[in-house]
Amino acid sequence: MYEKLISYINAHATQPLNEEEVKIIKDIFVPKKIRKKQYFLQEGEVCKYMGFIVKGAMRMYSVDDKGSEHVLSLYVEDWWAGDRESFIMLTPTVYNIDAWEDTDILTITQARLAEFNSIPALHEMSRKLDEKHAFANMKRLSASNSLPLEQRYADLVERYPDFLQRFPQHIIASYLGVAKETLSRVRSQSGKK
Amino acid sequence: MYEKLISYINAHATQPLNEEEVKIIKDIFVPKKIRKKQYFLQEGEVCKYMGFIVKGAMRMYSVDDKGSEHVLSLYVEDWWAGDRESFIMLTPTVYNIDAWEDTDILTITQARLAEFNSIPALHEMSRKLDEKHAFANMKRLSASNSLPLEQRYADLVERYPDFLQRFPQHIIASYLGVAKETLSRVRSQSGKK
DNA sequence: ACAGGTCGTTGACAAATGTCAACGTTATTT
DNA sequence: AAATAACGTTGACATTTGTCAACGACCTGT
Numbered sequence: 008m009y010e011k012l013i014s015y016i017n018a019h020a021t022q023p024l025n026e027e028e029v030k031i032i033k034d035i036f037v038p039k040k041i042r043k044k045q046y047f048l049q050e051g052e053v054c055k056y057m058g059f060i061v062k063g064a065m066r067m068y069s070v071d072d073k074g075s076e077h078v079l080s081l082y083v084e085d086w087w088a089g090d091r092e093s094f095i096m097l098t099p100t101v102y103n104i105d106a107w108e109d110t111d112i113l114t115i116t117q118a119r120l121a122e123f124n125s126i127p128a129l130h131e132m133s134r135k136l137d138e139k140h141a142f143a144n145m146k147r148l149s150a151s152n153s154l155p156l157e158q159r160y161a162d163l164v165e166r167y168p169d170f171l172q173r174f175p176q177h178i179i180a181s182y183l184g185v186a187k188e189t190l191s192r193v194r195s196q197s198g199k200k
Numbered sequence: 201m202y203e204k205l206i207s208y209i210n211a212h213a214t215q216p217l218n219e220e221e222v223k224i225i226k227d228i229f230v231p232k233k234i235r236k237k238q239y240f241l242q243e244g245e246v247c248k249y250m251g252f253i254v255k256g257a258m259r260m261y262s263v264d265d266k267g268s269e270h271v272l273s274l275y276v277e278d279w280w281a282g283d284r285e286s287f288i289m290l291t292p293t294v295y296n297i298d299a300w301e302d303t304d305i306l307t308i309t310q311a312r313l314a315e316f317n318s319i320p321a322l323h324e325m326s327r328k329l330d331e332k333h334a335f336a337n338m339k340r341l342s343a344s345n346s347l348p349l350e351q352r353y354a355d356l357v358e359r360y361p362d363f364l365q366r367f368p369q370h371i372i373a374s375y376l377g378v379a380k381e382t383l384s385r386v387r388s389q390s391g392k393k
Numbered sequence: 394a395c396a397g398g399t400c401g402t403t404g405a406c407a408a409a410t411g412t413c414a415a416c417g418t419t420a421t422t423t
Numbered sequence: 424a425a426a427t428a429a430c431g432t433t434g435a436c437a438t439t440t441g442t443c444a445a446c447g448a449c450c451t452g453t
Contacts, residue, residue: 069346077346079338092335101342141330142285144337145272149294151344152377153262153270156410175430184345186411191432349440368400379441384402399450404443411438421428 011061020128036113041106048104054093056114063110064173078181204254213321229306234299241297247286249307256303257366271374
């Protein structure tokens with residue numbers, strides 16, 4: 008299970024991990040299993056763990072005052088799951104995270120962040136991922152205000168084909184901010200199925 | 201003009217700037233004046249400068265294939281203007297940035313980023329701002345998919361009152377991703393003007 | 394002071410999307 | 424294998440939003 012994380016880190020940093028660093032990583036990351044439908048995080052809690060998904064899929068969503076779910080983030084293997092703001096600022100989250108499939112996850116607590124960041128490869132990887140994430144979010148914000156749904160769906164298919172394979176269409180619709188019926192219609196109209 | 205940047209930095213970092221660091225800052229930041237309506241960045245260019253706004257207001261927007269403008273970001277005093285991805289990755293931007301008012305701005309080029317980051321206070325401030333920006337963007341993404349426009353407008357009024365004072369309502373509407381008529385109606389309905 | 398430009402509002406109407414319900418298909422559970 | 428649940432699609436209809444146009448108020452430039 009740690010091998011997946013180690014090779015992921017080595018793929019994302021310029022300096023490979025040495026044996027000592029690998030030992031630290033194995034010490035600070037704790038494996039967990041989250042059963043399908045089981046919560047990893049519930050609204051109102053502080054996000055105590057960030058997790059690296061080794062196997063499985065998860066989603067982060069909020070529930071509005073009518074009880075409707077709105078998916079904000081989707082996670083599959085090699086993605087990091089968690090509400091970053093709640094994790095860093097130690098504030099209660101408004102989100103829920105649950106497992107869409109049975110999920111194996113390697114978790115780290117905020118208390119061990121300093122150890123995490125003391126490893127150059129981890130620090131570098133973390134910085135790069137944050138940057139990548141920030142850029143992706145800007146694109147998503149821009150697209151949601153300027154592109155027609157058809158184009159946004161096409162971009163999702165191109166950029167994150169994994170999501171389409173791992174999540175049903177109604178989750179994808181929620182992630183895109185529309186009703187499942189609307190997404191279905193748009194897909195029909197564009198002949199893309 | 202540099203005084204504004206210096207005191208801003210000192211307000212955002214735990215360790216105040218010393219005289220040598222202030223000298224470096226004055227060396228790496230170049231003042232510019234951008235006239236009202238003048239471009240700071242145009243789509244297709246690489247974003248060569250990030251800028252700290254000393255006085256004035258600017259907006260970043262994209263233009264869709266029907267010629268409609270979609271505002272993604274607004275900037276007033278003490279904000280940093282620029283397309284961060286284009287600046288870091290040296291890729292052509294899809295955005296335009298222009299001055300909504302006559303604007304005094306302190307600019308830094310990517311080539312001088314290492315010097316910027318060599319100053320602890322600047323590095324710390326930069327990290328904190330990136331974090332804050334990332335959290336704000338997540339909130340904005342979440343809100344745009346789950347909250348009614350009325351609530352999103354109210355949140356904007358509460359969180360960024362400066363924007364309301366410095367930009368006309370049709371720019372605010374564009375920033376919220378709706379037509380100006382729609383925003384006007386929503387404001388009427390909620391009795392909030 | 395005047396002319397022109399910008400802005401915010403409003404109504405009519407078109408277009409897009411949401412809600413509800415139903416149904417056939419597929420997947421999962423028993 | 425059968426029963427149940429989940430999913431994706433579709434149509435009817437309601438609601439929301441966008442587009443267009445007009446107008447009065449306010450602002451800016453000469």
